[in-house]
Amino acid sequence: MSDADRLNDDVTAPSCKKIKFDHQTENGVSDVKIQLKDFIPEKILRNNTNTKTVCVQGKFISKSGVAIVILEKNVFKEEDLNDKGYFSPETVLETYFQNDIYGNYACFPKSSINGVKATIIYPASEKHIIKYSQQEVHIVLETPELYEKLTLPFIKKEQFNLQWVYNILDGTSEQDRIVHDNKCEKEGFVLLPDLKWDGLTKETLYLLAIVRQRGIKSLRDLNESHLPLLRRVQEEGKKKILEKYNIRDSQLRIYLHYQPSFYHLHIHFTYLRHEAPGIYAEKSHLLSTVIDNIEMMGNYYQKASLPFTIREMDNIFDVYETNGYVQRIKPNIQNTELIDK
C-alpha cells in the first residue's frame, strides 16, 4: 500500500469538484467548443442519490475519444427562497397527496433558479473513468475462522508498506503537522490532522491518532493488554482537541475502521456533525464500544464476527469470491434499471 492510499478511505463520496488548473494554454479555452446536446451517453459510472450527483461516460458527436460528464444539483441559494424564486407563480406544483396537516408535492421551479453544476472531462483517460466509476460494494461477515483462513494470509501476502507510518513516528516526516506526541513506547501515540482535513474548519475536523506500539494490525488483534493504550488515546486525544480546537468530547466521533486502510493501529477523531467518509455502521467501530467490549470480554475481538465492506475491484474481493463467500454482480445489471415490481 502506498502513501497515496492513505486517503483512499472512501468508497462512495463524489469527487466532482476536482478541476485541474495547471497547464492552461493560451488558446485552450476557444479550441474546443463543447455542447451538452452533442454528448452521447454510454454508461452511468456513478449515481449518488445522497448528494444528487451523477457521472456519465460517453462521447461527442463526430469526435473521437471518451468524455465524462459530471452533473450535480445545486444547493438552495437563500436569495431564491422568496416570491421571485421558488415561491413565485411560475413554480408548477403537482400534488402527490395531501393528508391532514401534511402535503407532499412535485414542484417544478423555473429553470433559471434551478441549475445543475456540470463538469466535462474531454478527452478522458482510463484513469479518469476508474476515478469516477461507482464500484459495486459488498458486505462480508468475517468470522474468526474466515479471518484466519482468508483475511490474515491476504494481509501477510500483500505486505503493506508501513514505512510512511514509521517515518511519522520516528520523526523523519510530517513533524510540523503533529498536534500531540506521547513518546511512551507502549502507550504513546502521535495525533495529527488527517490529510483530508484543512486543519482549520471546525465543521470538518478530522484527526488521526497513530499508536507507537508496532505490530497491532487492526481491531482483530486487540485484547485486555491494550486497554491502557486505548484509554490513553481516548483521554489524551479528547483533552488535546478541547485545548487546541475548543471542541468538547460530546461533539467528537472517535472510532476505528474495519478493515482499516493500513495495518498499523490508528484511531480516527472527527467532529460529530461532519459526515466524514467511512463513518457507517458497517465500517466504523466507536472506540468507547471497543473498550467496553474488551472490558466485558477480554478476547471479544478474537471471538466476534466482524462485518466489513469490499469493492469488487479490491484484491481481497477475489480471495473471498474464489472461496465462495461473495458473488460479483453481473455488469449488465449494474444499478441502471428501476426495479420491476
Place this chain on the structure above:
Amino acid sequence: MSDADRLNDDVTAPSCKKIKFDHQTENGVSDVKIQLKDFIPEKILRNNTNTKTVCVQGKFISKSGVAIVILEKNVFKEEDLNDKGYFSPETVLETYFQNDIYGNYACFPKSSINGVKATIIYPASEKHIIKYSQQEVHIVLETPELYEKLTLPFIKKEQFNLQWVYNILDGTSEQDRIVHDNKCEKEGFVLLPDLKWDGLTKETLYLLAIVRQRGIKSLRDLNESHLPLLRRVQEEGKKKILEKYNIRDSQLRIYLHYQPSFYHLHIHFTYLRHEAPGIYAEKSHLLSTVIDNIEMMGNYYQKASLPFTIREMDNIFDVYETNGYVQRIKPNIQNTELIDK
C-alpha cells in the same frame, strides 16, 4: 411522541417524505388548497448543502398559523440522462471556465425533468419547528446504570403513542404497502417500505421490519430469548428482498437504531450503497453484530454501555443535562467560525 414522529430517525438528513397516513378524513384532501405562491417565507430553519435540502418556516397569505415548507432537490433519474432529457438542445449551458481537458459549466435543464420534492406542513406546531431546525448534536455514553436511572424513566414518562404501529400489525392501516407478513405472534413481523422510500428506486431501497411481539422497546431489551425472532427477521427479510427487488444480501445493510425513533422493536433494511439517514456508527447497530453479541453473551445488551446521539432541543437532552452528563453549546459559538489556530 406523536404519530408524526414515527420517521424521526434522523438528526441531520432531510425528512422530506414524512407523511402521516392514518386518520385520513373524507374531506381532508379538498379542505385546504395550498399554493406555494401564497407562501411567505420568514426563516430558514435548516439548509443542508450536502443533500441539497432546505426547510423554511413561514405563513400563507391571509391564513393564520405557521407553515413549514421543505424542499429537496430530486436525484438524477437515469431515464432522463439522454438526448430528450439533460442532453437535449433545451438545456442551457453557461461556461464558468474551460482549461485543457477540464471544463466547468452552469447548466439549466428544462424544468419538467429537474423537479424538487416539496413537503408542506400546515398548520405546523412548535414541535414541527424544532424537528426541522438545525440543532447541536451530542454523543452520550449510556451505561446500564444511566439507562435505568435516566433513559428508562424518560421513555415511560413520555408514553410514546404506538397506535399507528398496532394499526399496521392488526391490519387496519397501510395494508396495501405490506411486502411480507409473518403472522406468528412470537417470531412474526411485517415488512414494508419505509415512508422515506418511493418503493421503486433500487438505489434508495429502504424497508422496515416491525416485529409482532409487543413490549420489546429497543436494543436494550434484547437477550437470548429473542434470537429466533432476530434470525427469522434477518433470513426472511433477505429472502423476500432478493425475490421482490433482486438485491442480494451482500448488498444489504440490516440494522437497528439506538435510540430508536419509536419504542417498538423494528429493523431497517437499506441498499448498502444508499447513504440513508442515521446509518452512522454512533446510531446504527448491524443486526448481524447484535445477533453475534447475544450469542457470545446472552445479557450483552443489559451489560453494555451504548452510545447515542441527542440534539439539544430533545426532551431527553434536558434529563442528561440536568444530571451533568452533557453540556449545552453556547449559541454564539455555534459552528460558524473557523478555528483560531
